[in-house]
Amino acid sequence: MIQVDNITKRYGEQPAVNRLSFQVADGEILGLIGPNGAGKTTTIRILCGVVKPDAGKVRVAGYDPGEQGDEVRSGIGVLTETAALYPNFSGIENLRFFAELYGVDDPGRPDELIEEFGLGEHKNRKAGTYSTGMKKRLGLAKALLHKPSILLLDEPTSGLDPAGIAMVLEEIERLNTERGVTVVLCSHVLHQLETVCRRYVIIDRGQVLAQGTVRELAKSHPGPCVVEVDTDYDLDGDVYCGVPATRLSTGHTRFILSSRDEVPRLIRELSQNASVYSVVLKGEDLQSVYFRLTEGTQDE
Amino acid sequence: MNRRAVIAITRKDIRSITANIQVWLPMVMIPIFFSVLLPIIVVFAARASKGDIVSDMQIILDMLEKLPESSLKRIMGSLRTDQQRIVYIMFNYLMSPFFLIIPVMIASTVSIDSFVGEKERGTLEGLLLAPVNMLSIFAAKVLAAFLPAIGVSLVSFVLFAICANVSAWPLFGRVFFPHINWAPLVLLVMPAVSLFAILINVFISTRVSTFQAGYQLGGILVLPLVAVMIGQFTGFMLLDTGILFAVGVILMIIDYALLRIIVKRLDRAWLFESQVR
Numbered sequence: 001m002i003q004v005d006n007i008t009k010r011y012g013e014q015p016a017v018n019r020l021s022f023q024v025a026d027g028e029i030l031g032l033i034g035p036n037g038a039g040k041t042t043t044i045r046i047l048c049g050v051v052k053p054d055a056g057k058v059r060v061a062g063y064d065p066g067e068q069g070d071e072v073r074s075g076i077g078v079l080t081e082t083a084a085l086y087p088n089f090s091g092i093e094n095l096r097f098f099a100e101l102y103g104v105d106d107p108g109r110p111d112e113l114i115e116e117f118g119l120g121e122h123k124n125r126k127a128g129t130y131s132t133g134m135k136k137r138l139g140l141a142k143a144l145l146h147k148p149s150i151l152l153l154d155e156p157t158s159g160l161d162p163a164g165i166a167m168v169l170e171e172i173e174r175l176n177t178e179r180g181v182t183v184v185l186c187s188h189v190l191h192q193l194e195t196v197c198r199r200y201v202i203i204d205r206g207q208v209l210a211q212g213t214v215r216e217l218a219k220s221h222p223g224p225c226v227v228e229v230d231t232d233y234d235l236d237g238d239v240y241c242g243v244p245a246t247r248l249s250t251g252h253t254r255f256i257l258s259s260r261d262e263v264p265r266l267i268r269e270l271s272q273n274a275s276v277y278s279v280v281l282k283g284e285d286l287q288s289v290y291f292r293l294t295e296g297t298q299d300e
Numbered sequence: 301m302n303r304r305a306v307i308a309i310t311r312k313d314i315r316s317i318t319a320n321i322q323v324w325l326p327m328v329m330i331p332i333f334f335s336v337l338l339p340i341i342v343v344f345a346a347r348a349s350k351g352d353i354v355s356d357m358q359i360i361l362d363m364l365e366k367l368p369e370s371s372l373k374r375i376m377g378s379l380r381t382d383q384q385r386i387v388y389i390m391f392n393y394l395m396s397p398f399f400l401i402i403p404v405m406i407a408s409t410v411s412i413d414s415f416v417g418e419k420e421r422g423t424l425e426g427l428l429l430a431p432v433n434m435l436s437i438f439a440a441k442v443l444a445a446f447l448p449a450i451g452v453s454l455v456s457f458v459l460f461a462i463c464a465n466v467s468a469w470p471l472f473g474r475v476f477f478p479h480i481n482w483a484p485l486v487l488l489v490m491p492a493v494s495l496f497a498i499l500i501n502v503f504i505s506t507r508v509s510t511f512q513a514g515y516q517l518g519g520i521l522v523l524p525l526v527a528v529m530i531g532q533f534t535g536f537m538l539l540d541t542g543i544l545f546a547v548g549v550i551l552m553i554i555d556y557a558l559l560r561i562i563v564k565r566l567d568r569a570w571l572f573e574s575q576v577r
Contacts, residue, residue: 011573050428050572069568073431084426086312088319100308101430142426 007056083139087128132159313444488548
């Protein structure tokens, strides 16, 4: 379990993290999201015990990262934005080196991971010649060397191609379901997070703006509910049954409702007059909620 | 101390040196010049010059007459010709600073790179995020500079001894190098002076933002101190072996005190916050 209690960290006068509090339960996948400079990376570094908070308490798997850093680092796998690999060493040499640092006793573990992450063919090439995506995959393999119970992943899919993204997200899901690994995931690509994260902490300027599941966040921060319907109804005008509507293309109409509770009534009425092939709720996804929450704060 | 991690980091750092010809070639070429070419040139010059070199070095010969009683003075008295005395004193006394300069030179280049090099290559973050305590990381960085410095210096010393004895064989007809006073120099003083330079340079490496800045700062802070040590010890070479051993032990004690002070000031969070972007 990870417990962050009222932590503050300043760099000079500027607070990078300001009275931040959240928890991550064992076996949970948490999305830590926010704009650039929100304090996500500082938070990850505090959890790893390489940055000390000026105030507040942190516990990771029962240890205080500031005082028992090596105990914390033994149990967590970290993927940083740069992956921090040795450019003049080959992929497999990098993994073997870090396996020694993390006290991995299985000599086959580096080879096993490099194959698993699709780098087997390139394992003897210098890591400095790897593409961004390959470096990211090698970084992930490095984070998993010692079979950690907690994974802290900072932008794990940045630089990856669609197949790489799918592979990484599947791997995170698999580790979580099969081994109960707790994951904290920082990313800007919100729709990717939605496929794996159960809960989110949205931070900005070092403070928590909101936390909860997408449903909880949407409920506590309601906005217009946008519904896109694939139907053969021929919209005439810009209102349908008192609901503002826009024809996007032939057979494709957008309705703007004041809340999701109005969706069933709208669809019932529409199906009486025409065929309805699909309904997509747009205003209640993570991205919409996130933009509602951070609206204005980024411009200030 | 995490021994496994110490070995891994040391091995990794030494491999970084040996994998780059631009780094290791100067480290090997300069010692080869000192240990192979220089003795041959010196003996050749001494034998070819006949009386000229003797008159040029008369001041040194006169000074040796005034030396306090020591094994070196007794040996000098037993030599038959001035040529023998000059070659003997050149090899056994005047060239001793080379074997302090060689390890300090290698040690300084490697040790300055220890932390700031990791920072410049973007790998310091990965190292500090590993479950390895700072003492182990520091020890590995010190070892990675110490082992090549001492290794190259010892090989140089053996080559120097072979070249000196072979080239001067027609003059002495026996093995004349090294004098017993080289034992404390090689076994105690050389490692102690190297370690001194390494400790300060590694500490500097945790504080500077670039390798170049570290090299400059290391040059300003370490070289004058090491120059004083080398100068003082060269004088001690004329004294008895026991005194030389005592000097070596004192230098080791200074290193130990320095090590304790530096280890107390090692702080992972400070290093991370100041050196990682």
